[in-house]
Amino acid sequence: MPPALPSALAVHKLCVSFGNTPLLDDISFELPPGGRLALLGESGSGKSMTARAALGLLPSHATVSGAIAINAIDVTSTTALSRPLDARPAMVMQDTLAALNPLATIGYQLEGALRHQKLKAKARRDQAATLLTQVGFHEPKQILKRCSAELSGGQRQRVCIAMALACQAPVIIADEPTSALDVVTQAQILRLLHDVSAAPSGPALLFITHDLHAATHLCQEALILDAGRVVERGPMQHLVTSPQHPHTQRLIESARVCGIACERLYA
Numbered sequence: 001m002p003p004a005l006p007s008a009l010a011v012h013k014l015c016v017s018f019g020n021t022p023l024l025d026d027i028s029f030e031l032p033p034g035g036r037l038a039l040l041g042e043s044g045s046g047k048s049m050t051a052r053a054a055l056g057l058l059p060s061h062a063t064v065s066g067a068i069a070i071n072a073i074d075v076t077s078t079t080a081l082s083r084p085l086d087a088r089p090a091m092v093m094q095d096t097l098a099a100l101n102p103l104a105t106i107g108y109q110l111e112g113a114l115r116h117q118k119l120k121a122k123a124r125r126d127q128a129a130t131l132l133t134q135v136g137f138h139e140p141k142q143i144l145k146r147c148s149a150e151l152s153g154g155q156r157q158r159v160c161i162a163m164a165l166a167c168q169a170p171v172i173i174a175d176e177p178t179s180a181l182d183v184v185t186q187a188q189i190l191r192l193l194h195d196v197s198a199a200p201s202g203p204a205l206l207f208i209t210h211d212l213h214a215a216t217h218l219c220q221e222a223l224i225l226d227a228g229r230v231v232e233r234g235p236m237q238h239l240v241t242s243p244q245h246p247h248t249q250r251l252i253e254s255a256r257v258c259g260i261a262c263e264r265l266y267a
């Protein structure tokens with residue numbers, strides 16, 4: 001049997017506090033290469049803080065214990081920019097206008113993300129266009145010339161996913177990537193995130209969301225957070241059809257009140 005690949009992202013007994021305030025308490029999970037894990041929980045439960053720890057973006061006054069490894073490289077106490085390239089997750093955020101530089105063309109930004117590949121200028125331009133095709137643009141050369149304000153929200157999110165792919169990151173952390181989009185565009189972006197992570201050697205995906213329905217479509221597994229702790233974990237189907245913890249039960253029930261019967265997806 002070939003040796004098992006290291007986890008794309010491994011978090012072990014992570015605790016984070018700001019001063020005397022504990023924000024994350026004993027968080028552990030592993031994300032295999034190409035795996036898709038949802039982080040679910042109510043507002044303030046610690047989803048984004050977990051992402052910030054994995055990205056190396058906690059403020060310097062944070063007290064951190066436990067361990068974080070990316071591609072088996074220990075990054076627990078290294079900031080984002082001091083990490084080697086193969087231990088830096090890429091980030092896809094909800095606010096695509098803030099994520100992209102409004103004053104630079106998409107081509108300029110995408111080629112910047114390809115810088116580390118040391119390609120010649122023409123090859124870099126071609127690669128930028130190829131990435132845009134990969135995320136669903138039919139006229140990539142036109143998009144390369146535009147600025148972010150000249151694109152729709154869904155188009156900007158595709159560009160952000162292309163930027164994440166350009167970084168060849170082992171993990172994409174997607175924090176509410178579809179919340180600002182209409183339902184048709186949401187479905188397209190979820191499908192795209194699925195396809196990029198399911199591709200051979202595709203990145204693992206940590207999907208942060210309130211949206212149980214989106215998580216059931218996209219992810220194989222989920223962690224449910226409450227007040228900075230993991231209250232339940234397991235295969236998505238199991239959590240949705242047979243939630244054990246009262247907090248998970250409340251999440252499923254709340255989704256049902258909003259007309260979303262996730263368990264039907266598994267019927």
Ligand SMILES: Nc1ncnc2c1ncn2[C@@H]1O[C@H](COP(=O)(O)OP(=O)(O)OP(=O)(O)O)[C@@H](O)[C@H]1O
Pocket residue numbers: 018023041042043044045046047048049050210
């Ligand atoms: N800069 C900060 N300083 C102090 N406390 C913070 C800071 N940022 C977040 N927190 C606290 O950390 C906890 C977790 O916040 P976090 O942003 O991770 O929640 P979340 O689950 O991502 O919520 P949401 O779904 O609303 O984005 C909350 O209690 C929040 O008030």
